Structures are given as structure tokens and as C-alpha cells.
Amino acid sequence: MDDKWSALEKYNLWNGNSYKLGLLRTSYINKIHAFVGNKLVKVLVGQRRSGKSYILRQIASGLISDLGVHPNNILYINKEYLEFDFIDNYQELEKLYQLYREKLNPQGKVYLFFDEIQNVDGWERFVNSHSQDFVEECELFISGSNSRMLSSELATLLSGRYVEFHIFPYNYMEYIQVADTVGGRSSYLSYLQRGGLPELYNLPDTESQKQYVASVKDTVLLRDIVKRKPVRDVRLLDDVFIYLVNNVSNLFSIQNVINFFKSKNRKVSYDTLSNYLSYIEEAFLAYKTERYNIKGKEVLAGNCKYYLNDLAFKNFLYPGFAYGVGYLLENAVYIELRRFGFQVYVGTIRDKEVDFVAMKDDRIIYIQVAYMMETEETMEREYASLLSIADSYEKYVVSMDEVQFPSREGIRHVQAWNLSEILK
Template sequence: MQIKRAILPQVQEYLLPGKVVVLYGPRQVGKTTLAHNLIDFTKLKSRFINADELLYREALGSQDRQRLGEVLGDAELLVIDEAQRVSNIGLNLKILVDSFPHIRILATGSASFDLANKISEPLTGRKITFTLYPISYNEIQQEFGVLEARNQLERWLIWGGYPAIVTTENPDLRARLLGELVGSYLYRDILEMEGVRRSEKIVDLLRLLAFQIGQEVSHSELATSLALNRKTVERYLDLLEKVFVIFRVGGFSRNLRKEITKNTRYYFYDNGVRNSLIQNFNSLKLRNDMGLLWENFLMVERRKINQIAARSVNAYFWRTYDRKEIDYIEEYGGKLFGYEFKWGSGNIKQATRAEFLKAYPNAELMTINRDNFETFLSPVPRGE
């Protein structure tokens, strides 16, 4: 079974002559499958190239118009999978676009830091970027139906959304596949980089973060726990973000001196990866980290749905030094929207609500729980 990806129509829409669509995303998330689906969907005369193959990698890195033209042939759509493997890929794509203005190009890559550095400057004004995340709750709803998706909410919270995991029914096999994913794929881009040799420290770092979801993270404390210097920890965190294992959210402040802004919170792009790191796939009734799972799930699912809805937002958390806090703040359309995540009963504390709205009187605040989370994860924004 193959899950339909909601981003496909958007990618097709922006696949225009003279433009390069860059599709980022972690390994094993389905970029190659989406590229093949796009070829079928567009009906254009297409050429698919895997840049892991040396022959094509050398030709695509040649900066030679004639050799690039030979690679292109009579294709109208050129797909370059694992494009970060090609040396000077940005410059070579620029030559292709300038020399063959009729061509549409899709370049995929798992190592965003590498691909972005090679592409951004040469392709200024010529590229459009998308990120393919693990399968979203919205995509699961579309595939299995609203009732079945909600009925299996526990499964998505525990096992996450990697395609191979979503389509596997056997829990033992799911655990094994996630173990392979975490052990063999997620760190490969980092470990291939010169100067990164401490794979066990990266795993230890992620395990520490797995227990600090929704909390401000001290880089100094992480460094002490790992027996590393702070700069090394910060470098590892940056690399883990760039290969789509974790993402950071900063503090929000406009008015109050006592608001915390310098600290950072980290979340995982996938709950299943997080649970594999701590080797805990227990059912929800046996867990003491339900609040962490729920918050991480909602944070990353909101990130996915914002892209599906083509909604560009600034994302923060809000906390004061006297411990008033709101889990998630979005700045969108000139307004602030605050969300507090609750797995169980409860609401935003009255003192917190009063202080936040006093500072930001035009903001909206809302508690997200099991009764209304599907609205929060809908492509249609509130107020539209």
C-alpha cells in the first residue's frame, strides 16, 4: 500500500520551465517514490537520474553544456535523486536552466545542509523549495478515513509516520524497522562529514533530548552530561536539525522584560524515531511520558499541515521567568495565536491567560486536546 502525499499537487504546480524545484527530507521518507509519482502524474517526457550512480554523477558535475545536454536528452522533465552527491550541483543546475530554458527540474536530497549550501547562491531566483516530512495525520485521514485515523490515534502517537512504519501491521516488525532507520539512515549524512566521528555521542545527545520535549534545553548542561565541549554539542544539534531528525523552537517576546527569549526547545520530526531511541513502544496506558508524546505529535503535525496549506508562520513558545507559559505561539497574517496542548482535561491557567492577553490584547488563545485536535491539524486555518 502506498500513501498519497498531499504535497504532490503543489510540487507539480511549481514545476515550471526554467525553474528548479528542490525537495528536501530525511532518508526513507518517500522522496524517490514521490518523484516517480510526479513523473506519472505530469505525463511529461521525463528522465530520472539517481545521482548515487557514478556515471551520471560525473556528467552532472561536469559544468560542460554538451555533457549536460547529453544527460538531458529530449526530456521535458529532469529528476535528479540524491542531488547532494553531485559536486557543484547548484552551478550545474544553473547551466542546465540557462542553456535549456524549456526544461523542468526536480532535485531531491536528504542532506539539506549540503544541498542548500551548493544550490542557494547559484540558483537565486530560479528555485522553489519543499520539504517532504514523514506521513502526516491529515494524509492518514485521507487514506484510512476520519474514524479509523482517530480510532488508531495511539498507533500514530507511538509509532510515528515513516511510510514503511505506517504500512506495516506487525508491531515487532515495526520496532525492527524503526531500529534500522535510526541506526542506519538518520545519521549517515552526518557521519559521512569530515570531522564527525562520535556517533555514540550523537545518539546519547538525542536520548537526552527525548526526555526534554517541551522544556528549555541548556547547551551547557548537555555538554556536561555528554563530556563534550559546548561548541561540539551546538554543532551536533545544528547538524541533526539539518538532516531532519529534530527541529528547534525559540521563545517569543515583544513587550515584557520578564519573558524568556534566549532559550530553545527541541522536538523530533517523528514520534516513532523518538520512541525507538529510548526503546519504549509501550501502550499509552503504561507510559508516564504521554504529555511529551502529545506535545511532540501536535508540534510536528502542525508544521506539516502548515506546509500543505501553504501557510507561512513564525513559530515560538512563550514563558515568563515566573513560570507562566504557553506551549506554542504562531505569528500568522499579522496576528498571534497561542495554543496549550493537553492530553487530559484542563485549560490555560487564568493567570497565564490574563498576563499574555494583557501584553498581546489582539491575540487568540486556545487549548488543543483530544476533542478538537483534528481542527488544529486541518489545512483550513482558524478564521478563514
């Protein structure tokens, strides 16, 4: 029991302890703070190593500095730490929580922070019980790296009693801060060629960064997928992810992937491939994006596209494949739309394609992405799809051009490094 208590003392803000907080991610902090003070469970989801732990610690520290919460009223547990390996199930978690209350005897509301909680068997029973306890009042903040495990189980037990925040790696504005640089084409290009995994910016050279990104990928595949899913062919899972990385923004069908592996003398079943793709998506490594018929206002079955959660996987692990900056830009625009809470589709209208149809509440945005519009021919091509849309919703062309082009028949040009300004 002494070892368990020592682990709690080591990682909590008691006795004058403090956290290394890293870059303060105010866009997330502000959203989450708006829900502080009620019984809703605050759920942070996202790919492993995207910064969820830092955000939880930033919130915990903010409760003390901004709201005057006593440090003894905050309990933080990260299941990733070896010291907490003994917490296999919700009963062990409950015992540790009761040990905390016995030792510190906190007065009033307690704030519970549990990182990577999906690694505790039956965790949802603990969360459900303490989030609704009106005698020993608790407010819970939890994080996890598997979309299905969190959403399905929370939706079952906590319907209407939780709020979810999808955490992405650094965006461009955060990159500017952590890289201590200025906004513009040059720095945005550097961002595209690096990625946003926060820990990358604490590593000294390209080789250590490459090793880190490889370890993130392996950890997600092995711990978040293989350990939890019926994966019989780990190599195939890895190869499917490699295929996704190198086919970002291309129209995608499972049959095409089957044919690809068949050309390599590897037999893959439709069901196996479909399952592996869903596992990759559940772990937030990539996102499936359906096509949307703009004129018919309906989602189309069949081919889709995939986009990566972070460009570091492409940039550090598989840079030898043909992959222009335009593809990196398109992926970055997609993720920025998702960061701002848009539901994103690939648009089709007649025989033309619109890169993105983004929807949020009553707002609809059509976006075409182009690396550079150096010639009149290129400009005509990029504007053509948007010009064919008859409605009056917002329309933009996003590019890396240094020159800001004037609006054209209601279509605005946005330089990629200014994209966030139009999405607010």
C-alpha cells in the same frame, strides 16, 4: 555505457514502465503543481525516508497523465540506487544526461528529476546550468536530505530562481487514509504511538517496524552526518540524539547536556556538543525552537526546546523512558504547525509559558497543548497563560478530550484530530 543506459531504462517511465506511487500526497502535489511550467527549480527537502522519492515519482507520473507530457521527456535519477553509484560528480551526471538526450532525442522541454542530489559532488553547477538553458529547455525537480547543503549552495547560485518544499512524514489525515480507519480520539492516539514514516505502513509487525526505524536513524547519522561532517566521536553523536529524543519539549541548554554527560563520567566540550546538535538539525531529525517574549515581541537567547521530526524514533527505539502521551501530543502539534508553513516559537509572558507562538505572514496563533482537561484545576492552568496575553490574535487550547469545550474569553478549544482545520 550499456550498464548505465540499462539503469536509466529500469527506473524511468519509458517503454510503458510505471511507478508504484504509494499514497498520493495531494497536499504537497498541489503546492508543487502550482509552480510547474516555469524555470524555477523545485526543491524538496526533508529527513531521509519521509516520502520525497514517492512525491517526485507522483509528480513525474502526473505530468504524463494530467498534462500529456511524453514519457521520453522525463528523466528520473535516484542517487540512492546502487545502479547510479558511478555518478560521483557533476561531470558524470552531465555525461549521463547527454546519453539520455542522444538515445531518446526528446522533443521540446525536458523534465529532470534528481533524488538525493546532494550525493553528487558539484551538483549545483549542473542544476544552475540546465535550469537556465534557453536552447535545450529543462525544468528541474530535485530532492535532498541536508538543509544546509541545499539551502546555502542553492541560495548562492540560484538566488530567486528556486522554490523549496519541506516534506514531512505522514500527517494524521494521511495516516487515516493509509491505515484505513476513521478520525477521532482512538485513531489519533494510535497515530501518536506509531509515527508517520511512510514505509512503516508496509511492514507486517512491530519487530520489523522497530528494525526499520533503527535503520533510518543509523542511515541518517552515518550517511548524512558522519560521512559529511567532522564527527570524531560517533557514539557521542548517537547519545546526543538519544538525549534529544528523551527530552523533547523540555527546556534545553547545552550546559545542561554537558552536565548530564559529566554525571556519566564523559567529558564533552561545548563546541563539540553545539556542532553535533546543529548536524542533527541539518539532517532534519529534530528542530531547535527558540523562546519568544510575547509582550516584548523579541526572540530570547539562552534556553530553547527541541522537537522530533517524527515520533517513530521515540515510540520504537526508546519507549522505556518516562514519556507521557502529553509530550507526544505536544511534538505532534509542533510538527503540524511546521507542515502548514508556520514559524514556531515557545512563548513566554511574564512568569508563564505558552507552548507555541506560530507565525505565518500576518497571522499569529497562540497554542496551549494539554493531554486531557479532566478537572477544573487543569483547565484553569491551561487557559491561564493564554488569558494573560492582551492582544487579539487567535488563541487555542489543543487537547485529546472527547468533549468539545465552549470558547472562553475568545480562547477556542480544539480536539487534536481537528487541528489541521484551523491551520488552513
